[in-house]
Amino acid sequence: GESVGLHLPTLSVQEGDNSIINCAYSNSASDYFIWYKQESGKGPQFIIDIRSNMDKRQGQRVTVLLNKTVKHLSLQIAATQPGDSAVYFCAEEQYNAGGTSYGKLTFGQGTILTVHP
């Protein structure tokens, strides 16, 4: 079936470096994508989202890139800090025929980001 997956299960970086977390999705009809950050024992926290009519969106220290041609999504974190250490999930959603949301997200398996001081 359709799925969203991650290329790298773990990523270790030094404090101050830039981090790139990747996600591949298989449903070419996906319309909306979200990145979440989940710290141990906590619920996922919304980071940034992007719709399929965009290829780039920037937030505070984070940038999401969407390449629909190869069905690839990435999250870039600038000047990574120890507090960024967490599991990062991508999630995707397909809209219904009317262009509105079913409200059902499909999540990838997650990437563990470890930031070393």
Place this chain on the structure above:
Amino acid sequence: SQTIHQWPATLVQPVGSPLSLECTVEGTSNPNLYWYRQAAGRGLQLLFYSVGIGQISSEVPQNLSASRPQDRQFILSSKKLLLSDSGFYLCARGTQATDTQYFGPGTRLTVL
């Protein structure tokens, strides 16, 4: 604020016992509400979602059920727990206007 409360935070139950997890949402009316389960080291699996009082859609056949007795209350239940029901249960809310879902703090369930 649009806060999501879940309780209990942790729960240890024997196999065959009943279950009731509660989720309440503040600060928003008529939210879409969701129950997810997360196995250790894995992604999130959607179990149920609700677009209004008494309206429940099930995503995965299982021995769990959900109810929405009030606009801002979502309950996850089971009559008899299985070992495989162990996991981290997350409640989330969305709105009719946006697609983004926001998550509560979760309930860690261990079935022994």
